[in-house]
Structure formats: C-alpha cells, structure tokens
Amino acid sequence: MAVNMYYSSESSDSENTAEVSSLDYSYLMLDTHSLAVHLRNSIREQNVQQKSLLATPNSTVTGGESGDSKDGDRDDGDKDGGQDSITQKLLLQHNMLLTVPFEIVKFSHLKMLDLSNNNLTHVNDFILQLPYLQTLYLQNNNLADDGLPKDLSTLSCLRELNLSGNKFLRVPQQLYEMVGLRYLYLGSNLITEVLPEIKAMQSLQVLHLGGNQLETVPDELGELHQLGALILCDNRLRYLPRAISSLTRLRSLLLHKNNLCCLPVGIVKLRGLMELSLRDNPLVTRFVNSCARELMYNPPSLLELAARVIKLKRVAYTSYDLPHTLVTYLSNGQRCVNPKCKGMYFTSCVEHIKFVDFCGMYRLPLMHYLCSSRCSSKTPDYYRATSESESEEDEPPAARLKRVLLG
Known part of the structure; x- marks a missing residue:
C-alpha cells in the first residue's frame, strides 16, 4: 500500500541549497546480495577516482606512488575495504531487499537513506553507525514491533523518520526516546495505542498516526507544543482529549474517517489552526442529535x-x-x-x-x-470563531480558520 507523506517537502533537513552528492539504486529490483556488490563497486570506484585526483601528473615519483597506491586500493576494495565520505543521499527504494546490506555503514557521511518499498522485516543494529543520518525512510515494508534497533536514540541527528505502511501494533517504545525527532510518520499500520511517554518528544512538528486502529489518544499529546500538523484520520476515535487545545502552534488537524460525535470546545481557541478535516464522522451527519440525546x-x-x-x-x-x-x-x-x-x-x-x-x-x-x-x-464569547466586535478585515489572516472539510 502506497503511503503519502504529509508536509514532506517541508520536513527534509538533509538537503540545503547546495547540491548534495547522491547515489541512486532505486527501482532496480535488486536483492540484498546484488545491492551489496553494487555498493562495494561504487566505493572502490570512488576511492580510485580520489587517488587519481590527488596524483601529480608532472612528477614521475608522485605518479609512480599514485599508481602503486591505486593498485593497493583495488586490492583493498576487493577485500571490502575503503569508505565513502562523499555520498550524502542513498536511494534504495523499490528493490527486493529482505535485509539491510552491511555495506551501508561504509557511507560514513550519509544524511539521507531511503529504504522504502522493499520487503524488510527488520533493520540491523549496524545502521546506528551512521552518525550524520538526518532522514530515514522505511515506509511500505514488513516491519513489526521488534523490527527496529533498540537504541535508535543514538542517531542524535535524525530529524525525520517514516515508518508508515508497515505492521506495527504499537508505537515502538524506542521512538519515545528520540527527543530530537521533528517529523514522525506512522500512518497505515495496526497501532492501537499511543503511550503517555510521547510527551518526551518535544521537538515534534508533524505527527502522522492516520490509518491505524486508535480508539483513544493520550492527554499528553497536548504537551507537544511545537506540533504544527497532527494527522489522526482513518482511526476509531470517538472523542479527543481536551488537552488538544493546548497545541497553540497547530496549523492542520486531520480527523476525517473516525467515529467522532463532537469536538472538545477548546479547539476553537486554536487561533493558528488553518485546516480542520472532519468528513466521514458522525458529527457531520444527521445522527448528531441522537448522539447528543445519548x-x-x-x-x-x-x-x-x-x-x-x-x-x-x-x-x-x-x-x-x-x-x-x-x-x-x-x-x-x-x-x-x-x-x-x-x-x-x-x-x-x-x-x-x-x-x-x-x-x-x-x-x-x-x-x-x-x-x-x-x-x-x-x-x-471566546468560543465563537469571530467575536461580534471583530471584522474579518481587522483579524490577522493566521488567526482565522481557513478550511473546514466536512465532505
């Protein structure tokens, strides 16, 4: 099942205005062994090119030394030696990987790794040896609750993690320790519970939990004060905690396709809210009055x-x-x-x-x-979207709800 990322264009910290060196082996239908061979060859070729650039063509001595070194590098490459210190983006999506090849750790300056749309059932601990990793895409694999390394918090530079379209039954416990994470995508899994420990993730700006089996979410969500987008659509929610009204930076709240009969009244105090999606909930159907009577x-x-x-x-x-x-x-x-x-x-x-x-x-x-x-x-009075003494012209644009999606 394909899973779209929400605000993905905003959430990538791995790319700046400068051009980033990338290596693309996507859509080649490679298995783990074949990909490992490609990665080793790439490292070997890069080492050869670097030695060639360092060689001085006008010096016979230097040239000879360079030639000797080049042969040595070939031998080292054949023995799986060498590192890639240039590549920052490694694109491996849409292959046939059952496991992550160890050769990935040789890309010591990697900032973005895309392993989406494979057949991974677990991610090896050696991925923790990528200290500069900022973005990790693992969506649309076969990862379950025990499929991630236990100490993901060692990836201290990681800012974006996409785990959508997998088989998680709960939010992996180790994610709660990733206090520097800004963008977390867990949509289209089988998650039934979010623990109160999520309040430790104070840097979160986008939290995607749509397409799961949540019946409730904890009050502690209201403590994520940096949150700008909260996606809870396609779940089984019957109500929201009143603490949601504490999310003063919230711009987008997606609640469609749930079982909501009403909303916490404090939501109308979220003056920064620009988008509220409510379609396919009982509260926008003719049954809302019967809900009130119950x-x-x-x-x-x-x-x-x-x-x-x-x-x-x-x-x-x-x-x-x-x-x-x-x-x-x-x-x-x-x-x-x-x-x-x-x-x-x-x-x-x-x-x-x-x-x-x-x-x-x-x-x-x-x-x-x-x-x-x-x-x-x-x-x-303050529960009204616009007070009687205020005109829309006088009110700042950011203080008005722009879209209410009911149908």
Whole structure:
C-alpha cells in the first residue's frame, strides 16, 4: 500500500541549497546480495577516482606512488575495504531487499537513506553507525514491533523518520526516546495505542498516526507544543482529549474517517489552526442529535460532593490533614465551562453539545462539560470563531480558520 507523506517537502533537513552528492539504486529490483556488490563497486570506484585526483601528473615519483597506491586500493576494495565520505543521499527504494546490506555503514557521511518499498522485516543494529543520518525512510515494508534497533536514540541527528505502511501494533517504545525527532510518520499500520511517554518528544512538528486502529489518544499529546500538523484520520476515535487545545502552534488537524460525535470546545481557541478535516464522522451527519440525546449524566458521589464543598468554600487543609490520595483528588478539580457559574466537578459532569459557528458557514458540535444538569449552557464569547466586535478585515489572516472539510 502506497503511503503519502504529509508536509514532506517541508520536513527534509538533509538537503540545503547546495547540491548534495547522491547515489541512486532505486527501482532496480535488486536483492540484498546484488545491492551489496553494487555498493562495494561504487566505493572502490570512488576511492580510485580520489587517488587519481590527488596524483601529480608532472612528477614521475608522485605518479609512480599514485599508481602503486591505486593498485593497493583495488586490492583493498576487493577485500571490502575503503569508505565513502562523499555520498550524502542513498536511494534504495523499490528493490527486493529482505535485509539491510552491511555495506551501508561504509557511507560514513550519509544524511539521507531511503529504504522504502522493499520487503524488510527488520533493520540491523549496524545502521546506528551512521552518525550524520538526518532522514530515514522505511515506509511500505514488513516491519513489526521488534523490527527496529533498540537504541535508535543514538542517531542524535535524525530529524525525520517514516515508518508508515508497515505492521506495527504499537508505537515502538524506542521512538519515545528520540527527543530530537521533528517529523514522525506512522500512518497505515495496526497501532492501537499511543503511550503517555510521547510527551518526551518535544521537538515534534508533524505527527502522522492516520490509518491505524486508535480508539483513544493520550492527554499528553497536548504537551507537544511545537506540533504544527497532527494527522489522526482513518482511526476509531470517538472523542479527543481536551488537552488538544493546548497545541497553540497547530496549523492542520486531520480527523476525517473516525467515529467522532463532537469536538472538545477548546479547539476553537486554536487561533493558528488553518485546516480542520472532519468528513466521514458522525458529527457531520444527521445522527448528531441522537448522539447528543445519548449523553448521560452520572450523579456525583459523596466523595465528589464533599470535594466540591471543600474547593468552593475554600476550606483550608494541608497534606498532613488528608491522605495523599485525597489531596491528589482535590487537585484534579475542573471549573465549569459556564462563565456565569462558579461550580466545579471532579469525575461527574454533564456532557453537553453546543453548536458553534465556524467561518460563518459551518455549525460544528463542540463538547461542553458542565458541573450540573441545572447549569446553563451559555457559550462564552471566546468560543465563537469571530467575536461580534471583530471584522474579518481587522483579524490577522493566521488567526482565522481557513478550511473546514466536512465532505
């Protein structure tokens, strides 16, 4: 299955304005052994060319030394010696590789390696010997949960990793340790869970998790403050965590083909959001009203009622007065979304759908959390995409949602 990269033109750090030396063995249908032979020959030829350039043609002594060295290099090449310190891009996609050839480590200054569209079931540890690697494409292979090296974090220069179109059942644990990674593509796998440890990946700018089997995503996604594009389409999500509204740099949020009946109301506060894709979700179908009727209100427990009184009446207490579990519980209180209500809740609240106008064209159902079934559901002013006192001409372009894709 072919997998397209999102924002791939922006995400390559391996190329600057200067021309980069590349070696292209793509689309040749080579197996691992045949490719290894090609790589060895390439290194041998490059070493010969370098020695030839270093030779001084006007000096007989130097020329003889050069000739001797050249023969020696040929012998070394036949023994798999030599290094390639020039090539920065190695294109090996669309071959028949079952394993990664060891000869790759001889390309000591490699910055971009494309192994996509092969038949790889695992990536050998020796790939960690490429200290300058910035971009690694492994999409559309047969990699499973145990298919990657355990210590990928040693690739400290790696900025882009594409693992889409493989057979991962979960996000590989070692990825959470790659704190310098900016672009991570895990689309079209079989992933059912994203762990809270993802919050350590503070450099992420694009996270592609579309085409998996996710039913939930963790609140910790809201801690990835550099994120500009979050792709969660083609999953099984029924709701999003409210922490998504903390992603103030988010420009694109793709949610199409899920089971969403409503959105966290905080999404409308994402002033940098330019693209929101919602098609093929229940929230844009005629069943949205029935979804709202199914929302239930669970009456608060005695524990919650007592906690509400303590917080609302500002009853003083210290960690010595209460067990640690109760102190933690009290610290998790949430204020009611109604600006005219001073109430709060802990675990029991009223889930209420409020339709909010976007772009003057779309009315989207957003989820409100109220403290009581008797609480008013008036929408605060800042939940509107554009306030009544503001004209579109006065509002900066980046502060307006540009596209809402419903169909």
